[in-house]
Amino acid sequence: MQTTNTKVATKPNPWRVLIAGGGIGGLAAALALARIGADVRVFEKRRHPNEDGAGIQIGPNGTRILQLLGIADRLKPDVTTPKALQIHDGPTGEQVAQLPLGDWLAQRHGSPYWVAHRADLHSALSDAVAAHPLIELQHGIEIEDTETYSDEVLAKSGRHVVGAGDLLIAADGLQSSLRQNRFGAHRPRYSGKSAARTVIRTDRDPKGISRDSVVIWLAPEGHVVHYPVRAGRELAVVVIRKEAESDQSWATAVPHEWAKNAVKDFAAPVRNLIDTSDSWRKWSLFELPPLKAWVDGRVVLLGDAAHPVLPFLAQGAVLALEDALTLARCLSDRDDVGAALQTYQTARSRRASSVQAASRRNGSIYHLDGRMRRARNVALTFSPPKRLMASYDWLYGWKPGI
Numbered sequence: 188m189q190t191t192n193t194k195v196a197t198k199p200n201p202w203r204v205l206i207a208g209g210g211i212g213g214l215a216a217a218l219a220l221a222r223i224g225a226d227v228r229v230f231e232k233r234r235h236p237n238e239d240g241a242g243i244q245i246g247p248n249g250t251r252i253l254q255l256l257g258i259a260d261r262l263k264p265d266v267t268t269p270k271a272l273q274i275h276d277g278p279t280g281e282q283v284a285q286l287p288l289g290d291w292l293a294q295r296h297g298s299p300y301w302v303a304h305r306a307d308l309h310s311a312l313s314d315a316v317a318a319h320p321l322i323e324l325q326h327g328i329e330i331e332d333t334e335t336y337s338d339e340v341l342a343k344s345g346r347h348v349v350g351a352g353d354l355l356i357a358a359d360g361l362q363s364s365l366r367q368n369r370f371g372a373h374r375p376r377y378s379g380k381s382a383a384r385t386v387i388r389t390d391r392d393p394k395g396i397s398r399d400s401v402v403i404w405l406a407p408e409g410h411v412v413h414y415p416v417r418a419g420r421e422l423a424v425v426v427i428r429k430e431a432e433s434d435q436s437w438a439t440a441v442p443h444e445w446a447k448n449a450v451k452d453f454a455a456p457v458r459n460l461i462d463t464s465d466s467w468r469k470w471s472l473f474e475l476p477p478l479k480a481w482v483d484g485r486v487v488l489l490g491d492a493a494h495p496v497l498p499f500l501a502q503g504a505v506l507a508l509e510d511a512l513t514l515a516r517c518l519s520d521r522d523d524v525g526a527a528l529q530t531y532q533t534a535r536s537r538r539a540s541s542v543q544a545a546s547r548r549n550g551s552i553y554h555l556d557g558r559m560r561r562a563r564n565v566a567l568t569f570s571p572p573k574r575l576m577a578s579y580d581w582l583y584g585w586k587p588g589i
C-alpha cells in the first residue's frame with residue numbers, strides 16, 4: 188500500500204470510480220455515480236450474484252433513494268408496505284403497542300416503508316447495474332490492496348493490478364479487509380448476540396401471526412421479528428438471542444433447536460411459528476466504535492465497511508443507500524477528489540454514529556428484564572402511537588443535505 192498527495196487540479200471527466208464489493212452499498216453507489224456520468228467498475232469477490240439473506244426493511248429514507256436511483260419500480264412487485272409495527276411482550280404474548288406505518292408514514296415522509304427479501308433488493312440493484320452502459324460488474328475478484336498516487340488509485344487482487352481510477356470505494360462489508368489494511372481499524376467486536384433467519388410460505392404459517400405488519404416479540408434473552416416478503420407470499424422470520432460464541436459467516440446453518448431454544452419461554456404463537464421451519468441460517472452481530480476517518484487518500488469507506496450497525500433499527504441497508512447517494516452528490520459538486528471525499532465523510536459520519544447508537548439503545552430496551560421490562564411495556568402501552576412514531580422523524584425524514 189502506498190499513499191501520496193491526492194490533490195488534482197481539475198475534475199476528471201468523467202470520474203473513474205473503482206468499487207470493492209458488490210453488495211447493496213456497492214451496487215447502489217455504482218448506480219448513483221453512473222447517474223452523474225461516472226465510469227464505474229465494481230469488483231465482487233463472490234463468483235456469483237448472492238441470493239443469501241432473508242428480510243430487509245427499507246424505511247422512507249431508503250425508498251426515497253430507490254426512487255431516485257430508478258430501482259423502486261423494479262422492486263415494487265416484490266415488496267409489501269406493512270400496515271403497522273406491532274410490539275408484543277414475548278413471554279405473555281400481550282400486544283403492548285401498534286405504531287402506524289402504511290399510508291400514515293408514507294404521507295408523513297413522502298415515501299413508503301417497505302419490507303422485502305434481501306435477495307430481491309439485491310437482484311433489482313444487480314439488474315439495473317447490468318443494464319447500465321457506464322457500469323462494469325466483475326464477479327470472482329477480491330480486492331486485497333490498493334496503491335494511491337497523485338493522479339490515480341490502483342486496485343490489486345493478489346499481485347495483479349485489476350483496475351485504475353480516480354478513487355476507490357471500499358464497500359466490502361462488515362469484515363472489510365480494506366478498512367483493516369488502509370485504516371488500521373480494530374476488528375468489529377462481537378456484541379454477544381446472534382441472529383438466525385428463515386423464510387416460510389404464508390400459506391403455512393400458524394394462527395395468531397399477523398401477515399400485514401412488522402411484528403416484534405420482546406424478551407430478556409432475545410427477541411423475534413417477522414414481516415411479509417415477496418409481496419406477502421412469504422414471511423421472513425429472525426430470531427435474536429444471546430450467545431457466547433461468534434463466527435464471521437452470514438449463513439451458518441443451525442439446527443431448528445437453536446431457534447426453538449431461543450423462544451422456549453415465549454407465548455404459543457411464536458413457538459408455533461418457529462416450529463414451522465427447520466431451515467435456519469445464523470449470523471453473529473458485530474459492532475465497531477465510530478471510526479475517526481473514512482477517507483485515506485483516494486480510498487473511501489461506504490456502508491457496513493464504514494459503520495457496521497446492529498439490526499435493532501433495521502437501518503443497515505438504508506444507511507448504505509444514504510452513503511451512496513451522498514457520495515455521488517459530493518463528487519458531482521466538486522472538482523477535487525480529496526475535498527469531495529472529505530465533504531462526504533463530514534456529511535455522513537455523524538448521521539451514521541447516531542443511527543449506530545440508536546440501534547444499540549433499541550437492543551437494550553428490547554431485552555430489558557424484571558421491573559424495567561414491565562415499565563417499558565407500560566410506557567409503550569400508554570404512549571400515543573403516532574407520537575412514538577414521530578420521534579423517528581429524524582431517521583425516516585433524512586434527505587441528502589449536500
Ligand SMILES: Cc1cc2nc3c(=O)[nH]c(=O)nc-3n(C[C@H](O)[C@H](O)[C@H](O)COP(=O)(O)OP(=O)(O)OC[C@H]3O[C@@H](n4cnc5c(N)ncnc54)[C@H](O)[C@@H]3O)c2cc1C
Nearest residue numbers: 208210211212232239240241329330359360490491503504
Ligand atoms: C450474504 C449476506 C447476507 C445478508 N443477510 C442479511 C439479512 O438477512 N438481513 C439483514 O438485515 N442484513 C443482511 N445482510 C447485511 C446487509 O445486507 C448489509 O448490512 C447492508 O446491506 C450493508 O451493505 P454493504 O454493501 O455495506 O455490505 P454487504 O451487503 O455485506 O456487501 C459487501 C460485499 O462485498 C463483498 N466483498 C467483501 N470483501 C470484498 C473484497 N475484498 N473485494 C471484493 N468484494 C468484497 C462481499 O462478498 C459482499 O457482497 C447480509 C449481508 C450479506 C453479505
